[in-house]
Amino acid sequence: MLLIKNGKIFPVTYPIISKGDILIHKKKIKKIDENIQCESVNKYIDATGKFIYPGLIDCHTHLGLDEAYKWYDKEELNEIGDPITPHLRAIDGFNPNDPGITEAMQNGITSVTATTGSIQILSGQAAAVKLIPNGARQDFLIKPCIGIKGGLGENPKKYYKSINMMPTNRMASAFLLRQSLYDAVAYINGWKPNETSTTLWNRLEKLKALLPVIQRKIPLRIHAHRHYDILTAIRIAQEFKIKLVIEHATESFLILKEIKRLKIPLVLGPNGFTVSEKNESGFETFSHIKHLQNKNILFAFGSDHPVIATAYLPRMLSKLTHYGINESSLLQSLTINAARIMGCEKLIGSIEPDKDADLVITNGPIFNPRTKVEYVFINGEIVFQR
Amino acid sequence: MKELIIISKNIYENNQPKKKEGYLVIDQEQGKIKDIVWGKDIPKNICTIDFSNYHVVTGLIDCHTHLGLIENGHGEMGNDLNETTQPILPQIRALDGVDYLDPYFQIALSEGITAVGILPGPANIVAGQGCAIYTGHGNLHSRIIKENIGIKCAFGEIPQKYSQKNTTNIFPKTKMGMISLLRQKIDTAKKTINSKQKIEHIDLETEAWQMVLSKEIPLRIHVYRNYEIDSAISISKEYNINIVLEHAPDAIKKTEAIKKNKIPITCNPYFIFPSRREQLSNSPYQPKILADAGITVALSSNHPEIAINYLQTIAGLSCRYGLTEKQSLDCVTLNPAKILGIDKFTGSLSIGKNADIACWNGSPLDWKSKPVCVFIKGKIVYQEGNKYAVN
Numbered sequence: 001m002l003l004i005k006n007g008k009i010f011p012v013t014y015p016i017i018s019k020g021d022i023l024i025h026k027k028k029i030k031k032i033d034e035n036i037q038c039e040s041v042n043k044y045i046d047a048t049g050k051f052i053y054p055g056l057i058d059c060h061t062h063l064g065l066d067e068a069y070k071w072y073d074k075e076e077l078n079e080i081g082d083p084i085t086p087h088l089r090a091i092d093g094f095n096p097n098d099p100g101i102t103e104a105m106q107n108g109i110t111s112v113t114a115t116t117g118s119i120q121i122l123s124g125q126a127a128a129v130k131l132i133p134n135g136a137r138q139d140f141l142i143k144p145c146i147g148i149k150g151g152l153g154e155n156p157k158k159y160y161k162s163i164n165m166m167p168t169n170r171m172a173s174a175f176l177l178r179q180s181l182y183d184a185v186a187y188i189n190g191w192k193p194n195e196t197s198t199t200l201w202n203r204l205e206k207l208k209a210l211l212p213v214i215q216r217k218i219p220l221r222i223h224a225h226r227h228y229d230i231l232t233a234i235r236i237a238q239e240f241k242i243k244l245v246i247e248h249a250t251e252s253f254l255i256l257k258e259i260k261r262l263k264i265p266l267v268l269g270p271n272g273f274t275v276s277e278k279n280e281s282g283f284e285t286f287s288h289i290k291h292l293q294n295k296n297i298l299f300a301f302g303s304d305h306p307v308i309a310t311a312y313l314p315r316m317l318s319k320l321t322h323y324g325i326n327e328s329s330l331l332q333s334l335t336i337n338a339a340r341i342m343g344c345e346k347l348i349g350s351i352e353p354d355k356d357a358d359l360v361i362t363n364g365p366i367f368n369p370r371t372k373v374e375y376v377f378i379n380g381e382i383v384f385q386r
Numbered sequence: 387m388k389e390l391i392i393i394s395k396n397i398y399e400n401n402q403p404k405k406k407e408g409y410l411v412i413d414q415e416q417g418k419i420k421d422i423v424w425g426k427d428i429p430k431n432i433c434t435i436d437f438s439n440y441h442v443v444t445g446l447i448d449c450h451t452h453l454g455l456i457e458n459g460h461g462e463m464g465n466d467l468n469e470t471t472q473p474i475l476p477q478i479r480a481l482d483g484v485d486y487l488d489p490y491f492q493i494a495l496s497e498g499i500t501a502v503g504i505l506p507g508p509a510n511i512v513a514g515q516g517c518a519i520y521t522g523h524g525n526l527h528s529r530i531i532k533e534n535i536g537i538k539c540a541f542g543e544i545p546q547k548y549s550q551k552n553t554t555n556i557f558p559k560t561k562m563g564m565i566s567l568l569r570q571k572i573d574t575a576k577k578t579i580n581s582k583q584k585i586e587h588i589d590l591e592t593e594a595w596q597m598v599l600s601k602e603i604p605l606r607i608h609v610y611r612n613y614e615i616d617s618a619i620s621i622s623k624e625y626n627i628n629i630v631l632e633h634a635p636d637a638i639k640k641t642e643a644i645k646k647n648k649i650p651i652t653c654n655p656y657f658i659f660p661s662r663r664e665q666l667s668n669s670p671y672q673p674k675i676l677a678d679a680g681i682t683v684a685l686s687s688n689h690p691e692i693a694i695n696y697l698q699t700i701a702g703l704s705c706r707y708g709l710t711e712k713q714s715l716d717c718v719t720l721n722p723a724k725i726l727g728i729d730k731f732t733g734s735l736s737i738g739k740n741a742d743i744a745c746w747n748g749s750p751l752d753w754k755s756k757p758v759c760v761f762i763k764g765k766i767v768y769q770e771g772n773k774y775a776v777n
Contacts, residue, residue, distance in 0.1 A: 154463045160471075161462075164552075169466040171506060171514055172475070174482035179590050186587035228454075231526050232482045254487065255525050279463040 007047030011351040055110025055358030057338035060302020064094035077117030087205035088124035104310035118151030118223035184210035219243035225280040227251040253288040290324030300338035318367040401715040417763030445500025445742035449722035450686035454484035467507035476594035478514035498744035498757040508540040522767035540608035604628035610664035641679035650682035674708035684722040
């Protein structure tokens with residue numbers, strides 16, 4: 001057992017405890033209280049004057065897949081020969097030795113969504129992982145499939161135009177997405193594709209991968225920047241009554257009414273953190289950010305690592321307070337809301353009893369760029385100590 | 387119930403000014419025209435707008451545009467007109483590529499155009515499904531009038547040009563080959579529909595053909611030449627399907643056959659530069675000749691060929707070449723509504739239809755006239771000098 005004493009605790013889902021203790025047993029948080037007395041504690045950490053946050057979550061990264069220091073341009077995100085590959089698993093390409101993981105963890109990020117790319121219409125299964133550097137898969141994997149990643153808009157259009165393969169425009173992208181969902185619906189009802197044995201395995205795998213989407217167990221996570229790409233994704237999700245998460249959502253501010261009405265979760269960023277040469281991400285996102293917190297929309301942020309390094313996500317968000325969003329909703333978006341979007345809110349995202357003991361102890365407010373991270377706990381173990 | 391009254395001396399019932407004082411009663415909750423009353427005794431306690439000296443006309447409709455598919459000023463990434471990877475694609479939908487915030491929607495509104503038919507481009511033999519949407523009134527989903535108004539086909543030089551550029555052999559290179567491929571696809575779809583499996587599997591391509599074969603929607607065939615019109619008519623007879631001819635300058639030589647088969651025609655604006663050989667037969671008298679033969683004719687801008695704001699100019703010009711004012715107005719209101727299959731909802735000022743109204747400061751066909759106020763479903767969506775204030 002491990003006891004953290006006298007810290008300022010930000011449980012996120014409960015009010016702030018200005019001086020309190022956290023008891024950790026094995027991998028889980030056991031108790032949070034103002035003064036915990038326990039005899040069987042074998043390690044104490046004095047957090048007097050320190051701030052304790054739940055481990056931060058980056059909701060959209062390519063960490064581990066798009067590694068740092070790759071020596072030649074190898075494609076790790078998109079299996080581009082086929083626009084529809086929902087059966088590919090991001091976790092199969094995830095390298096826990098990626099130096100980006102260590103860096104991110106040392107800055108307080110403990111969990112991320114590691115996703116496939118956005119060139120394909122459906123590119124694969126996004127995974128929820130913890131950032132344990134050089135860890136074993138059974139330790140760092142939270143869930144292997146938290147959503148099927150897809151892309152609409154410019155990315156598929158641009159790439160497939162260059163190789164003259166369908167889809168070269170938005171109409172065809174939407175068709176491919178629709179048809180694969182119709183196929184999956186038919187497959188649930190007992191339909192079997194009529195194909196030769198060489199392609200049949202692939203085809204069946206694709207259909208099986210889409211079943212949890214049709215059954216509303218996991219969402220489609222669609223990369224969409226422009227307002228009408230977002231509406232296309234929404235329209236298709238409505239047709240099949242499936243769950244949807246919009247990634248990037250640059251122009252979502254033009255259609256907030258519709259997004260609020262249908263309660264579509266958004267994963268914002270990295271537009272606004274950085275300049276993009278792409279046509280579709282030209283909209284200035286963050287000057288509208290305050291409308292989100294007033295409308296009670298579920299939103300989180302993604303660094304889209306390596307576009308912005310995951311490690312710098314809290315620094316990037318610190319600037320958003322200038323645009324009228326308050327710190328507590330920023331902290332929520334970086335913790336519990338991200339966990340909700342990933343479907344892992346029972347395990348991570350807040351400091352509560354029986355949740356995983358992923359904690360960050362800092363010497364000041366997390367959004368202050370000068371703040372130093374003192375300790376990082378993942379699964380109840382100290383993975384970083386300054 | 388929220389109601390609105392519009393008073394005017396020039397209400398265009400049936401696209402003709404009555405020259406008599408009267409008023410329209412609009413039910414703003416339903417967005418419909420509730421009543422048209424002639425006389426001066428206006429009921430009190432209802433919100434009233436006085437357009438006495440203005441011309442109150444139904445909103446104009448352009449049934450052949452590519453509005454929002456080619457976005458203004460967005461380069462190649464904003465161009466979703468043609469999917470040239472396969473020659474026959476009845477399953478793709480124009481609605482999925484429409485940028486409804488393209489500035490030309492607002493410009494169309496300011497010219498009194500309230501509804502548009504948006505079709506995919508002409509590079510494929512079968513290019514996809516068109517849609518009919520309002521030019522204003524909220525976001526894309528609240529603007530939809532009809533999601534599927536027909537499947538766009540193209541014969542002639544444009545698909546031929548694209549298929550000859552394409553090096554793969556899935557594209558037919560000749561006009562004979564194109565017609566044969568089209569027939570092959572329809573026949574295959576027919577066969578699939580007849581041999582329906584027990585388990586429902588929705589194949590969007592077959593679904594699309596089924597809608598055409600059951601006469602739910604027409605094939606909207608882009609044709610220019612004489613013999614292409616013959617091919618189109620023969621296909622419509624062979625499969626017993628509805629067709630609409632788009633552009634069809636040579637139709638003036640075939641009025642009897644077209645009349646007999648009740649085929650509507652959408653005319654291209656004649657004042658485009660003939661960039662292809664097939665366009666040489668464009669004639670300014672085309673609408674007049676077709677209308678006089680009793681054919682349903684619509685005028686269109688074919689935006690972005692001519693920008694959509696010139697629809698009024700196109701209608702005005704056709705009067706110069708022989709159409710009467712009523713005929714000309716029909717060609718940009720009721721007839722396009724019929725072609726789009728939305729004439730139950732809009733296309734004229736009549737009781738029970740949606741209140742899509744433009745109030746012009748003169749005759750709507752006069753080049754100096756301009757709309758001062760435009761309503762869609764009874765809601766003000768444009769006011770002169772107040773470009774973005776309402777919507």
